[in-house]
Structure formats: C-alpha cells, structure tokens
Amino acid sequence: QVQLQESGPGLVKPSETLSLTCAVSSGSVSSPGYYWSWIRQPPGKGLEWIGYIYYSGSTNTNPSLKSRVTISLDTSKSQFSLKLSSVTTADTAVYFCARGQYYYGSGSYFKFDDWGQGTLVTVSS
Amino acid sequence: DIQMTQSPSSLSASVGDRVTITCRASQIISSYLNWYQQKPGKAPKLLIYAASILQSGVPSRFRGSGSETDFTLTISGLQPEDCATYYCQESHSAPWTFGQGTKVEI
Numbered sequence: 001q002v003q004l005q006e007s008g009p010g011l012v013k014p015s016e017t018l019s020l021t022c023a024v025s026s027g028s029v030s031s032p033g034y035y036w037s038w039i040r041q042p043p044g045k046g047l048e049w050i051g052y053i054y055y056s057g058s059t060n061t062n063p064s065l066k067s068r069v070t071i072s073l074d075t076s077k078s079q080f081s082l083k084l085s086s087v088t089t090a091d092t093a094v095y096f097c098a099r100g101q102y103y104y105g106s107g108s109y110f111k112f113d114d115w116g117q118g119t120l121v122t123v124s125s
Numbered sequence: 126d127i128q129m130t131q132s133p134s135s136l137s138a139s140v141g142d143r144v145t146i147t148c149r150a151s152q153i154i155s156s157y158l159n160w161y162q163q164k165p166g167k168a169p170k171l172l173i174y175a176a177s178i179l180q181s182g183v184p185s186r187f188r189g190s191g192s193e194t195d196f197t198l199t200i201s202g203l204q205p206e207d208c209a210t211y212y213c214q215e216s217h218s219a220p221w222t223f224g225q226g227t228k229v230e231i
Binding site: 046047048049060062063064096098103105106107109110111112113115116117118 | 155156157159167168169170171175180212216219220223224225226
C-alpha cells in the first residue's frame with residue numbers, strides 16, 4: 001500500500017509563495033500509470049482539485065489556479081511538490097497529496113485511490 | 126467546468142437504517158463518477174468508482190448506482206463508523222470537480 005506524506009510551512013504570508021512536498025513511500029513516483037495530485041479543502045468547505053504531475057513529468061492544472069501553480073517531480077527522492085504563488089487568505093486550506101490512476105473498463109475511469117493525511121496551510125500576515 | 130450538486134447537505138439516521146445520497150452533474154458524464162468518505166480530520170477515502178464499482182476493502186453495504194447525470198450512494202444498514210461526510214466527484218474531464226458534500230450523522 002503506497003503511503004503519502006505532506007510537509008511544508010503551516011503559515012505563509014499574503015503575496016508570498018506556498019511550497020509543499022509530498023513524500024511517497026512503498027511505491028515509486030516513476031511508476032507508469034500514476035498521476036501524482038494535489039487537492040485542497042478550505043476549512044469547513046469542500047474539495048478542490050489543484051493539479052497533477054504524471055510520472056513522465058507532464059502536468060495538468062486547474063485553470064482557476066493555473067497561472068499560480070507549479071507542480072514538480074523529484075524521482076531521486078520519490079517525492080513531488082507544489083508551489084502556489086501570490087497567495088491570499090482565500091488559499092488557506094488543508095492541502096492533500098493523492099495518487100490518481102485510471103481504471104480501464106468500458107471507459108477510462110479516473111480515481112484518487114490513495115491520499116496523504118493533509119496539512120493545514122494558513123495564509124496570514 | 127462540470128458542476129456537481131449533492132443532496133441532502135446533511136442527514137440524521139439510526140443504526141441499521143438505509144441511507145441514500147444523491148449527486149447530480151450539470152452535464153452528462155456517463156458513469157464517470159466517484160464517491161468518497163471523509164471523517165473529521167482525515168483524508169477522503171475512495172468508496173466507489175465508475176459509478177458502481179466498490180473499491181477493494183470497502184464494505185458491501187455501500188452501493189453506487191446511476192449514469193448520465195443522476196447518481197446515488199446507498200448505505201444499507203448504517204453503522205456507527207459510517208458517520209462522515211460523503212463527496213461525489215466527476216471523473217469525466219479535468220478540472221475534476223467534487224460535490225459540496227453530505228454529512229451523515231447517527
């Protein structure tokens with residue numbers, strides 16, 4: 001069973017860059033077929049998909065955040081990272097890393113089947 | 126983006142009850158629908174994918190159904206450990222979106 005663990009500062013100042021890392025164990029970020037993803041949840045609210053990086057290094061990000069988001073992969077450390085620039089208080093949330101993959105049945109069905117525990121990032125001066 | 130609307134937003138039921146949560150998509154998404162369970166302070170856990178396929182290790186009292194725009198998560202024989210918030214998520218096209226959640230209380 002793959003395990004994911006987020007790490008990074010819990011407090012970021014407005015206009016600065018939020019940086020988080022997700023360490024992957026009992027699995028490899030270089031394995032084909034997996035989409036290493038970031039998802040966030042503002043306090044008391046629902047879930048928002050931020051983006052993913054594929055094992056090949058290709059990325060896809062939510063257009064609502066696209067200009068501010070950078071997702072990168074470090075295969076030597078089996079981890080991937082999120083950078084979110086120009087943060088505001090609206091970016092305060094629990095940030096989850098997750099592993100996504102496709103199930104190939106009658107169609108190609110994407111699912112997030114493993115998640116980290118999440119880390120709270122507060123944007124405040 | 127595809128909008129996902131869940132109902133009800135919360136419900137209260139007794140142990141042993143049958144509970145039904147609905148999720149409606151703003152456009153046809155075939156069977157590209159997942160269900161997650163989230164307990165307080167924890168990460169979401171995948172229950173159902175492709176609308177009706179039970180994730181490995183998930184109790185059989187959870188059942189997903191539906192297609193196109195209307196979907197249902199049914200818990201048959203509610204257990205105390207099922208107290209959680211349930212989210213649907215469309216997997217038809219990125220940016221993948223989630224419903225606003227349904228909180229189930231015992």
